[in-house]
Amino acid sequence: MEPLVSMRGVVKRYKRGSESIQVLHNLDLEVQPGEFLALMGPSGSGKTTLLNLIGGLDRPSDGEVVVAGEHIDDLSGGQLARWRARHVGFVFQFYHLMPTLSAERNVELPLLLTRLSGAQRRQSVAAALELVGLTDRRKHKPSELSGGQQQRVAIARAIVTDPTLLVCDEPTGDLDRETAEEILGLLQLLNREQGKTIVMVTHDPKAAQFASRVVHLDKGALAAAPAEAA
Amino acid sequence: MKFLPLVWAGVWRRPGRTALTLISIISAFVIFGILQGFTSGLSRLVANAQADVLITQSRGGPLDRLPIADLDILKRTPGVRAAARTVFFGGPFRQPNAFLPAQAIDPDEARAVDDQLHITPAQWAALKATRSGALVTSDHAKLYGFKVGDRVPLTPQFYTNKDGGRAFPVDVVGIYPSNPDDGVFGGLVLLNYDYIDQSRASNAGTVNGYLVRIDDPLKSGVMSVAIDRQFANSPHETKTYSLRQLALASIARLGDVGLAVRLIAGAVFFALLFSVGSVMIQSGRERTVELAVLKTLGFGDATVVGITIVEAVVICLAAAIAGLLISTALYPVVMKTIHFNVKAGPALPAGLIVALLLALVAGAIPAWRAARLSIVDGLAGR
Numbered sequence: 001m002e003p004l005v006s007m008r009g010v011v012k013r014y015k016r017g018s019e020s021i022q023v024l025h026n027l028d029l030e031v032q033p034g035e036f037l038a039l040m041g042p043s044g045s046g047k048t049t050l051l052n053l054i055g056g057l058d059r060p061s062d063g064e065v066v067v068a069g070e071h072i073d074d075l076s077g078g079q080l081a082r083w084r085a086r087h088v089g090f091v092f093q094f095y096h097l098m099p100t101l102s103a104e105r106n107v108e109l110p111l112l113l114t115r116l117s118g119a120q121r122r123q124s125v126a127a128a129l130e131l132v133g134l135t136d137r138r139k140h141k142p143s144e145l146s147g148g149q150q151q152r153v154a155i156a157r158a159i160v161t162d163p164t165l166l167v168c169d170e171p172t173g174d175l176d177r178e179t180a181e182e183i184l185g186l187l188q189l190l191n192r193e194q195g196k197t198i199v200m201v202t203h204d205p206k207a208a209q210f211a212s213r214v215v216h217l218d219k220g221a222l223a224a225a226p227a228e229a230a
Numbered sequence: 231m232k233f234l235p236l237v238w239a240g241v242w243r244r245p246g247r248t249a250l251t252l253i254s255i256i257s258a259f260v261i262f263g264i265l266q267g268f269t270s271g272l273s274r275l276v277a278n279a280q281a282d283v284l285i286t287q288s289r290g291g292p293l294d295r296l297p298i299a300d301l302d303i304l305k306r307t308p309g310v311r312a313a314a315r316t317v318f319f320g321g322p323f324r325q326p327n328a329f330l331p332a333q334a335i336d337p338d339e340a341r342a343v344d345d346q347l348h349i350t351p352a353q354w355a356a357l358k359a360t361r362s363g364a365l366v367t368s369d370h371a372k373l374y375g376f377k378v379g380d381r382v383p384l385t386p387q388f389y390t391n392k393d394g395g396r397a398f399p400v401d402v403v404g405i406y407p408s409n410p411d412d413g414v415f416g417g418l419v420l421l422n423y424d425y426i427d428q429s430r431a432s433n434a435g436t437v438n439g440y441l442v443r444i445d446d447p448l449k450s451g452v453m454s455v456a457i458d459r460q461f462a463n464s465p466h467e468t469k470t471y472s473l474r475q476l477a478l479a480s481i482a483r484l485g486d487v488g489l490a491v492r493l494i495a496g497a498v499f500f501a502l503l504f505s506v507g508s509v510m511i512q513s514g515r516e517r518t519v520e521l522a523v524l525k526t527l528g529f530g531d532a533t534v535v536g537i538t539i540v541e542a543v544v545i546c547l548a549a550a551i552a553g554l555l556i557s558t559a560l561y562p563v564v565m566k567t568i569h570f571n572v573k574a575g576p577a578l579p580a581g582l583i584v585a586l587l588l589a590l591v592a593g594a595i596p597a598w599r600a601a602r603l604s605i606v607d608g609l610a611g612r
Contacts, residue, residue, distance in 0.1 A: 057526060057605045078530050085528025092609070096523045100239035110527045112232050121232075157527075 002069070004165060004197050005031035005054055010063035012049050012220075023049045024220045026063070033164075036191040036198045038211035045217040047201040048169055054199055055167040056084045068164050085113045089158030089196075091187075093170035095150040097142040097157075104129065104138040107156045114161065128156035132186060148179035155186060159196070166190065168200040172207050184210040233537060240541045243513065251509050252549045255588075258502045259553025260560065262584065263577045265491040267561050270575025272481050279473040282447035283343060283414055286457055287439040289467040292318070293388075295436035296466050303460055309445050309453055312342035315423055315437040319398075321387040323374070330370065332384060332419035334426035343443045344414045353404035357422065364400040365420040369408035376402050384419070389430040398429055414441055414473060442470070450475075499588065507592040510542055514596030521600050522608025531601040538600050542593030543586065550585030554578055 012024040023046045031037050031054075039047045052058040053065055056072045065073045068087050075083055089110075097106045104125050111121040129135050132152040142150050151171060158166055168187065172180035188210050190196045200211060208214045216223045242248055286304065288294035304313040316333050323330035337358050341347075349365060357363045364384075366376050376382065383397035391398055400421060409416060427434055444453045450472040461468040471479070481487065514521075524534055554577055561574045 052606055055526075057609075078532075081525065081528050081530045083528075084526065090526050092523075096519060096526075096609070098236075098239065098520055098523070100243050101235070105235055105239070109236070109524070112236070113528050113533075118232070 001032060003030035004033045004035075004068060005029065005199070006064075006066040007053070007060075008064050010050075010053065010060045010065060012046070012053065012058070013061045022220065024053075024060075027220070027222055029215070029222060031197060031199060033197055034191070034195050036188065036210070036212045037200065038208040038214045039199065039201045039217060040203070040205070040208055040214055041217035043203075046220040047217050050217065051167050051169055051199060051201050054165075055088050055090060056080050082113075085110060085161065087164045089161070089163040089166045091151070091154050091158050091166065091168040091171045093173040095142070095147075095154045095174075097150055097153055099142050102139050102141055103134060103145065103153045103156075106142070106153055107160050109157060110161045124160050125156075128160040129153075131159070132156045146179075147175050148182060151175065151179075151183050152186065155183070155190075159190060159194070164197060166196050166198045168198060170201055170203065172202070172204065177206075180204075180207065233533075233540075237537055237540050237544060240513075240517070240537065241544055243517070247509060247513070248545065251506060251545060252552075254502065254505055255546060255549035255585075256553040256556065258498050259550045259581060259585070260557045261498055262495050262581060263554040263557025264561055264564055265495055266577035266580050267557065267574030268565075268570075268572055269488055269491045270577060270580075271572040272487060272575070274575045275572065276474060276477045276481065279477040280344075280346070280414065280447075281450060281472060281474050282444055283473050284442040284444060284450060284454055284457070284470050285439055285473060285476060286442055286468050286470045289458075289469045292438050295433055295438060296440070296468065298435050298437055300461065300466065300468075301437075301440060304440055304442055304457065307442075307453075307457060307460065309449065309456070310442055311445050312339065312443045314339035314343040314441045316439050316441060317423060317426060317436075318388065318438045319384065319386045319419075319421060319426060321385045323385065330374075330384070330419060331417065332364075332386070332421060333415065334421045334423040335415070336423050337420075340415055340420065343441045344416075347406065347415055348409055349404070349406045353406060356403040357420065360401055360403050361422055361425045362399065362401050363403040363422060363425075365404045365406055366402055367408040367417055367419070368405055369417070370419065371402075371405045376405065378402050378404060384421075389426075389432065391429055392431050394431075398426065400425075447472075499584065503588060503591060506542075506546070506588065507595065510592045510596045511599075514538065514599055518603065518608050519611055521603055522605050525603065525605045526609065534600045534603075535597040538597040539590065539593045542589040542596075546585045546589035546592070547582065550581050550588075554581045 007027060007029040010024055010027045011022065013020050013022045027050070029050070039050060041047050049058070053060055054067065056067070060073055064071060070083060072080060072083060098109070107125045107128050108121055111124060116124065126135070129138050132155050134149060134152050134156065137145060137149060142153070145153065166187070171187065172183050175183060184207055187198055187200070191198050200207070202208055288296050298315060301313055301315055304310060315336055319334050320329060320331040322328060337354050341354060353365055357365050364382065370376060380402045381399050382402060383399050385396045386398065390396055442457065444450065454470040454472065457470045458468050521534055557577065558574065565572065
């Protein structure tokens, strides 16, 4: 089967003043369609950098990144933005919702870039909010929701366009254990029942247990280790 | 349109700050609206002054009289199409500080000189048929409650009645519409010269001046000289101007009003640009993460720039419209306070252009930053 994500010889360097810091070293990685991959590793190991490259938020200094058949390292800024809108859903540690918009308006944001009519957008938003169990909270603003509810809204926003890939950066890092397990359960449900491919960065071994495969990073290099099924 | 909720939410992200910004822009546009209304009102006065109408007065000034016999000489002058006598008959009305402008004319002569008046043939006929008749403007009728058939006692500034009294009773025979674009007789109470001339105690057989309509407006300078030459070395030498020259000269006496207005408005907007610009920059900085999230979701640089600029445009245009509406309401009060009687010209088109420019300049820096924002840095709050 063709991998959904294929990275070959990926190098990422950052400039800090006159100093060049290499974060990823000649990294190869494949993620199969329908896989739930957890990226683990200590702080500064390059997990978020790797996630940013997979999600098309950043470009490699060297090597190639192919996602859903597209060489995303070759795309222009505008092409990459359109590609992200079509193919990737993002979930962040701190939810990153628009504080002045209601839950449903937040979920609607990615749909504003599509050609859907207002009625079709409302229908998709309602379906996404129902899937995450927040239909009754659709009119609430983020400040009126708990952390877990905000993360559910962020997940609804990530899936509302029905993307191929979900990238999640520490999605439970700001939540208590019980809420974190609810969110991880929801991601697992999306993976198993909706067939979403998920790449998740986490520090938490318990969170990693929800994934179907765990990959360890250390000092910008991969050290694959089989994960126990959740 | 689908981005409007996003723009609106951005505008009201900090309601207190947005309200203060709106107030400062509204205040600036109130000042702008009054100044612009005044200068464009002056420009309209000049533009509306008929180029083909000259005014012939005594060289000593409009209060020196000319003999009525000069009328025939003017009418016979080559290049003159028509000439009309005028006698200033305005004066206080009902209250010492309320001035009612009036002129004594010959209806046929006035019609021949000024074809821009909105007076019907029936109203002209009524004035001719009633020796003590008066045509009043709709503004004056509204202000003083005049109705056709009313007998109104005029108290002119410079004349007394032969009967020894101050009052000259006239009969309202018609009410004609007030219009800012009326010609030379617009805005006046029009009376029959014969009645006034025979009723006044002094200066019978004289006028304050003549309005002369010429065939070719491009020859107004030549015609002015030709007319004055006819009366040179006579007991009643004349000075002739085109109405447009007269309007320009009146405005020039005020100084360079346009420059003064531009300087004041420029200073106000320069200060405003800094305050609005810094608010926009601050607002953009506070929203670095939000802008990065929008870009993460697939919003392109142009869309993010557009949203940022439209927010600035919404704030500036809404405040400008509010400020200009307030200035329209305040304008008459200001004119009364500074004792000027210039009807406001249009301020809205210039105001909207200025508001748009203000928004584009004030929104330029945050928009540029939004376009250049790296998603990775933005999400990290850098």
